[in-house]
Amino acid sequence: MGVQEQYSFDVEALRADFPVLDRKVGGDPESPGEGPGDDTPLVYLDNAATSHTPDPVVDTVADYYRSYNANVHRGIHQLSQEASVAYEEAHDTVADFVGAAGREEIVFTKNTTEAMNLVAYAWGLEELGPGDNVVLTEMEHHASLVTWQQIGKRTGADVRFVDVTDEGRLDMDDAADLIDDDTQMVSVVHVSNTLGTINPIGELADLAHDHDAYVFADGAQSVPNRAVDVKELGVDFFAFSAHKMCGPTGIGALYGREEILDSMQPYLYGGDMIRRVSFEDSTWEDLPWKFEAGTPSIAQGIGFAAAIEYLEEIGMDRVEAHEDLLAEYAHDELTALGGVEIYGPPGDDRGGLVAFNVEGVHAHDLSSILNDYGIAVRAGDHCTQPLHDEMGVAATARASFYLYNTIEEIDALVEAVGEARDLFA
Amino acid sequence: MGVQEQYSFDVEALRADFPVLDRKVGGDPESPGEGPGDDTPLVYLDNAATSHTPDPVVDTVADYYRSYNANVHRGIHQLSQEASVAYEEAHDTVADFVGAAGREEIVFTKNTTEAMNLVAYAWGLEELGPGDNVVLTEMEHHASLVTWQQIGKRTGADVRFVDVTDEGRLDMDDAADLIDDDTQMVSVVHVSNTLGTINPIGELADLAHDHDAYVFADGAQSVPNRAVDVKELGVDFFAFSAHKMCGPTGIGALYGREEILDSMQPYLYGGDMIRRVSFEDSTWEDLPWKFEAGTPSIAQGIGFAAAIEYLEEIGMDRVEAHEDLLAEYAHDELTALGGVEIYGPPGDDRGGLVAFNVEGVHAHDLSSILNDYGIAVRAGDHCTQPLHDEMGVAATARASFYLYNTIEEIDALVEAVGEARDLFA
Amino acid sequence: MGLGSDMYRQQILDHYKNPRNYGELEEPDFTHVGENPSCGDTIQMDVGLDEAGETIESVRFNGDGCAISMASASMLSERLHGMAVEELHEMDTDDVTEMLGVDISPMRVKCAVLGRQVAQDGSKIHRDELDPDDRTITEE
Amino acid sequence: MGLGSDMYRQQILDHYKNPRNYGELEEPDFTHVGENPSCGDTIQMDVGLDEAGETIESVRFNGDGCAISMASASMLSERLHGMAVEELHEMDTDDVTEMLGVDISPMRVKCAVLGRQVAQDGSKIHRDELDPDDRTITEE
Numbered sequence A, B: 001m002g003v004q005e006q007y008s009f010d011v012e013a014l015r016a017d018f019p020v021l022d023r024k025v026g027g028d029p030e031s032p033g034e035g036p037g038d039d040t041p042l043v044y045l046d047n048a049a050t051s052h053t054p055d056p057v058v059d060t061v062a063d064y065y066r067s068y069n070a071n072v073h074r075g076i077h078q079l080s081q082e083a084s085v086a087y088e089e090a091h092d093t094v095a096d097f098v099g100a101a102g103r104e105e106i107v108f109t110k111n112t113t114e115a116m117n118l119v120a121y122a123w124g125l126e127e128l129g130p131g132d133n134v135v136l137t138e139m140e141h142h143a144s145l146v147t148w149q150q151i152g153k154r155t156g157a158d159v160r161f162v163d164v165t166d167e168g169r170l171d172m173d174d175a176a177d178l179i180d181d182d183t184q185m186v187s188v189v190h191v192s193n194t195l196g197t198i199n200p201i202g203e204l205a206d207l208a209h210d211h212d213a214y215v216f217a218d219g220a221q222s223v224p225n226r227a228v229d230v231k232e233l234g235v236d237f238f239a240f241s242a243h244k245m246c247g248p249t250g251i252g253a254l255y256g257r258e259e260i261l262d263s264m265q266p267y268l269y270g271g272d273m274i275r276r277v278s279f280e281d282s283t284w285e286d287l288p289w290k291f292e293a294g295t296p297s298i299a300q301g302i303g304f305a306a307a308i309e310y311l312e313e314i315g316m317d318r319v320e321a322h323e324d325l326l327a328e329y330a331h332d333e334l335t336a337l338g339g340v341e342i343y344g345p346p347g348d349d350r351g352g353l354v355a356f357n358v359e360g361v362h363a364h365d366l367s368s369i370l371n372d373y374g375i376a377v378r379a380g381d382h383c384t385q386p387l388h389d390e391m392g393v394a395a396t397a398r399a400s401f402y403l404y405n406t407i408e409e410i411d412a413l414v415e416a417v418g419e420a421r422d423l424f425a
Numbered sequence C, D: 001m002g003l004g005s006d007m008y009r010q011q012i013l014d015h016y017k018n019p020r021n022y023g024e025l026e027e028p029d030f031t032h033v034g035e036n037p038s039c040g041d042t043i044q045m046d047v048g049l050d051e052a053g054e055t056i057e058s059v060r061f062n063g064d065g066c067a068i069s070m071a072s073a074s075m076l077s078e079r080l081h082g083m084a085v086e087e088l089h090e091m092d093t094d095d096v097t098e099m100l101g102v103d104i105s106p107m108r109v110k111c112a113v114l115g116r117q118v119a120q121d122g123s124k125i126h127r128d129e130l131d132p133d134d135r136t137i138t139e140e
């Protein structure tokens, strides 16, 4: 194809770090990890759901358990010192990666979803009330949509949704209408996990700040793929998950501006987040520990930092270039195939994923058939049910790319989609 | 000593599964995992803070990443099927282990602390109000003490503390006085992480149920060490953490009786916990998924099940016998040493830990000195500050044991404590 | 190829493209609707019984969904003709896959059994064994 | 042996067991209390200055805590005699460990520096450079 020559780094060499990419599929799914019962090589295009984890990250996690496993923060013994330093410095690594001022602005959470809930509970439940409103978009992931919807119900605050245009972009006129002086929070997805749209966070932040509202950008699909600087974006809160960016499951981060986090009451209560406790009352630890109650996800936090170091070694600009290349190629080839409807903006202006439907083929059938070809895509509503309702479809198939995916894998996808189309014709 | 002959399993052979036990300490704590700068063998007696993780568990986690890493629940492709089956079955394994009816009664949380907060938020914030009360004990861990204290403040409910006797036991007469018809919840630690006391959960559950109150037992220090059956205990809620029982960090479990969990509103909102979402409202998934929002801690959940299988292979009765042996031996030897004050019940009636102070030596100094001998103990308030205030000390040193600890390690502890005592004499 | 391809044998595709007994009964003895939310599948089953109420005499189904759920409902609608209601109640997942004649991959079983579940639940409601407010949902 | 043992050299133990300048000043120019919550260490420093307010003339400390924090406060109280206030303000962690003459393991640094921090914060409050409501806490 000659497209490989455009790769911004040595993709084939990098694939060696991901043994799961050598999986053959077709085995007995009831016996995971027991190896293939078939010879179909895996083509993994479900990276927006979760990315794979390279050996250096898996090894970092294993090394924690094998060399210096201990509880953090309060131990005087050496293992605890080592674990504490590594866990606390992981916050610095994450902070640096997204341009936060320091560890005091980075709270480790379970995932993006918990980060959203943390702010909804610790800030929203306290600050919102009847007459206030929270502005979302029609393309929000359930992580923010359901959370603010339910917090709205509990506090009496109104929840509004910025329209999505036919091209899959935010209607910024509608945004300007909806965001008003009663708006307390604008919660918006940075890169849509269904449409691939890259939203104009800076503009939305300006709109929100003009009305003294906060902005929470959901970076679950942006941080894995592009260089992000929260200060440049001008957001007040930002969240992302390690498992979508070469990191372990079970860990994510909330960025919050220090003044705001400082003014917020705690969210989870327990050990490690307190300063003094009596039977009557308690006082709280400094940031970010105030928001990390109980034994934290130590191994996963350390693994998160290792994932960031892995990505930084490649360079986020190169990762983004690779995603752009694959997304545009997939968009073009699926379009050329015919009988395929693709959702969202054009191929040269989107994050690294393509959601589509094939005429006459239900997305779940399509996904089953692609699975027979070893191709892993996601079929469903991708946690954006209301957006799917707006698009008038129950489900879409979504192919999403990451740094180890290749042009050949997209060729395999396109060919298999063609076969499915013909099967149902 | 001859005491080894009383071991209920081959402790030396088992230690081979825990490479961290071969650590030498004295190296540079700023460079974790880079190996020792000294030759002092590690004696790890900080298991109540966190236990070590055996190779079979570490390998299970690594194998997930290397062989079938994928997001769960909704994927049709094979990796997602494999990951889903393994993650969902991990709930069954945990349910079986503690005698729950099935996966619908087991919610995976970050840790014990989050499990407590889940109930405090999803049940407590809704159900508690002025006039109600929650009964705790003076020996509660901050995980429950601070949580109910703060939920009490937010709802207007009264929070009461059952007295601890001089011998470190619950004053059951006081419990009978405090638990009344306005009591909605009795939240009590099963095995105290400071005193080692094994509390009479069954009796407390009867008291609570006589007054139509729920019982939440904190099993963080009991499940790792003894066979637990939540139905036999008669509790309504129960919680524990994998990292204290050979499992990964970042995962724990909440047991809740199905009828109660079913009647509760969700806690965290987002993907995977919903059935239908519109812009206006949402409906919820079945148990336990209703309480697991967002991408779960998949690798850690699978690792949790592997830890349970590891423990079951040894047998929980044997684990308990080993803990009893070590706790009694340590209690006796430290008592015999002289100049040591030990907190809590006698040596033959306690969980596998001993908290103590040496006359004239601050616990932090003691811990520093023990660290020089390679001995890792915890010094501080062990997240029971109010209990320490009651005991009239700012801090205690705590040695806590697990299945890989030996009589020789306790001998080393006792000898080093003696040296510290003499140094300060 | 793995399990899935097998799922789209000619017979399945034929039933999907040309569903049998598609539509509604004018005077069904019972009618019931169920869904499989994760796929967005929805199926309605209309059933007519004999005088004794023991044997199924007529069946129509309609709805929207993936090939597996639609083909399975279509094949079921043929199978149910003349079947004793008792026998319907005894149909389990194995009977459905046997009827389909293909291996169903685990994540698609809920699609395959939707039609059967709707028919069973409809009959149970008809017999007052199930609360009519209970919705039929095939999802674990 | 590692870092820690070194911490309990004779000099440290001597200052711990026989603290110098222990007590309170009758008329201090400033007095301040600080704590290290995780250890439960609490230290009060009373300081008297010369007429110009530039040189430290008298120091007393009291409190409760581990050997490192107490010995460090005791040694500091000796060192401060006759020291320029400016010099006190310039003291950093290295100066404290140098004064102690031993390596301080990372988790104990907050104990070692508590006395110095209390003295510095007290002086800053005296100079109106710090809000008197700010508590002195040595914990990262």
Ligand SMILES: Cc1ncc(COP(=O)(O)O)c(C=O)c1O
Residues within 6 Å of the ligand: A271, A293, A294, A295, A296, B048, B049, B111, B112, B113, B114, B141, B143, B189, B191, B192, B193, B218, B220, B221, B241, B252, B383
């Ligand atoms: C009795 C008790 N409860 C609760 C906890 C909290 O556990 P985690 O930190 O895993 O949430 C602990 C451990 O620190 C404990 O010992």
Ligand SMILES: Cc1ncc(COP(=O)(O)O)c(C=O)c1O
Residues within 6 Å of the ligand: A048, A049, A111, A112, A113, A114, A141, A143, A189, A191, A192, A193, A218, A220, A221, A241, A252, A383, B271, B293, B294, B295, B296
């Ligand atoms: C845009 C977006 N937001 C939020 C999430 C939720 O992330 P997590 O499941 O890791 O909490 C996802 C991924 O599923 C996503 O794509």
